[in-house]
Amino acid sequence: MDKKTLCIFLAPALICFIIMFLYPIIVTTGMSFSQVNNIADPISSWKWIGIHNYKTLFASRMFRISLRNIAGIWSIGGVLSLLFAMLFAIILTSGVKLKGFWRAIIYLPNVVSAVALGTMWVQYVYSAKFGLLKSIGKLLGIEKMVNAQWTSPQNIFMCMVVAFSFGIVGYFMLIFIAGIERIPDTYYEAAMIEGAGVWRRFFSISLPLLKDVIKSVITLWTVIVVGFFIWTQVFTPFDLSEGTITPMVYMYQLVFGGSRGTTEINVGAGAAIGVVLSIIIVIVFSIVNFVLKDSEIEF
Numbered sequence: 001m002d003k004k005t006l007c008i009f010l011a012p013a014l015i016c017f018i019i020m021f022l023y024p025i026i027v028t029t030g031m032s033f034s035q036v037n038n039i040a041d042p043i044s045s046w047k048w049i050g051i052h053n054y055k056t057l058f059a060s061r062m063f064r065i066s067l068r069n070i071a072g073i074w075s076i077g078g079v080l081s082l083l084f085a086m087l088f089a090i091i092l093t094s095g096v097k098l099k100g101f102w103r104a105i106i107y108l109p110n111v112v113s114a115v116a117l118g119t120m121w122v123q124y125v126y127s128a129k130f131g132l133l134k135s136i137g138k139l140l141g142i143e144k145m146v147n148a149q150w151t152s153p154q155n156i157f158m159c160m161v162v163a164f165s166f167g168i169v170g171y172f173m174l175i176f177i178a179g180i181e182r183i184p185d186t187y188y189e190a191a192m193i194e195g196a197g198v199w200r201r202f203f204s205i206s207l208p209l210l211k212d213v214i215k216s217v218i219t220l221w222t223v224i225v226v227g228f229f230i231w232t233q234v235f236t237p238f239d240l241s242e243g244t245i246t247p248m249v250y251m252y253q254l255v256f257g258g259s260r261g262t263t264e265i266n267v268g269a270g271a272a273i274g275v276v277l278s279i280i281i282v283i284v285f286s287i288v289n290f291v292l293k294d295s296e297i298e299f
Contacts, residue, residue, distance in 0.1 A: 025278075031271035039255055039267050053268040054276075062240060063273070066247045073161055073246070074225045080165040082172060082217060089176035090202065103177070107170030114167065118234030121163040126150035151235065156243040160235050168224070172217055179213035180206060211292045222284045226277045247273050 027043070032053055034046035057063050088106055092099050109117060125132045128149055137145025150159050183206065191201045228246045236244045240253065255270035 028271045028274050031268055032275045034268050036267040036271070039270075041267075049268070053266070053272040056266070057269050057272050057276070062242075062245060063247070063250055065242050066245045066250045069157065069244070070225060070228065070246050072157065073164070073228060074222065076158075077161045077165045077168075077225065078218075078221055080162070081168050082221065084165075084169050085172035085217075086176050088169070088173045089180055090206075092173075093177055093180045103174070106173055109167045110170040112167070114230045115234060117167050118163060118231050121159070121166075122151060122235060125163075126159055153241070153243050156235060156241065160231055160244055164228075164231050172221070175213060175217055175220075176210070179210045183209050215288055215292050218288045219281075219285050222281055226281055247277055 030043070031046065033048060033050060035049045035052075036046050088102075092103055096102065124130075128134065128151075131150070133145055133148070133150060137143070137148075149155065187205050187209075188201055191205055196204065227248055229248045229252070232241075232244045232246055232249045235241075240249070251270045251273040254264075254266045254273070257265045
């Protein structure tokens with residue numbers, strides 16, 4: 001294929017990339033270094049103020065709390081979600097009966113709207129009057145579960161993380177299943193002949209050959225967590241809460257204002273949050289690629 005034909009085929013994709021991704025990135029970066037009164041203001045009305053927006057941002061206690069929350073969601077939720085996703089994937093690829101049925105059941109929460117799923121957790125599972133956890137506590141005679149206020153400021157963060165992880169497990173389970181099923185059976189047969197047990201086969205064959213899948217899963221998880229928004233709105237729909245606020249929610253408040261005027265509009269600082277989140281994604285992706293290097297199979 002000559003260069004002219006190659007350029008013709010690449011041009012539509014390149015134009016879309018520039019318009020849909022590159023241009024917004026450049027504009028948002030420029031906005032983060034400017035004073036912008038309204039998100040719809042033309043670029044000519046922006047006033048360059050350097051890194052003032054970033055100083056204002058990191059001086060904000062709520063923003064620092066939001067970074068702490070997003071780190072907690074990424075780490076705690078990541079362990080819960082990805083470990084259970086891997087466990088279910090291993091079980092469903094081990095020859096269990098009714099594989100399709102169990103796969104559909106586990107994936108089902110991911111199909112349900114996040115708003116509906118979050119409302120179910122808040123209004124039913126965590127309800128202090130007739131909630132599922134309260135009923136289980138009564139059945140088992142555990143007073144702490146019966147009297148617990150699950151959505152109180154002290155507990156709401158972990159409750160939100162558990163609910164979010166419950167809804168996302170099925171998505172990553174399917175990715176792990178696809179990765180496991182593409183591993184040739186001959187590797188496992190050779191390992192069994194050599195006397196390798198179930199766990200040895202997993203750690204010596206499955207895990208090394210799933211490293212590329214794990215890289216992709218962690219990257220996807222990071223992107224999903226960085227965009228964490230709906231669950232915060234479901235658990236605390238009216239005011240900003242230290243237990244549920246995330247950078248994306250705080251950015252929305254800065255750009256469009258709080259529903260009760262709790263946050264002063266600062267579009268430039270909101271754009272700075274977008275830049276900071278993008279840098280976080282790049283850093284995490286780089287670390288994951290460095291740590292999860294290719295390895296050979298050893299029996």
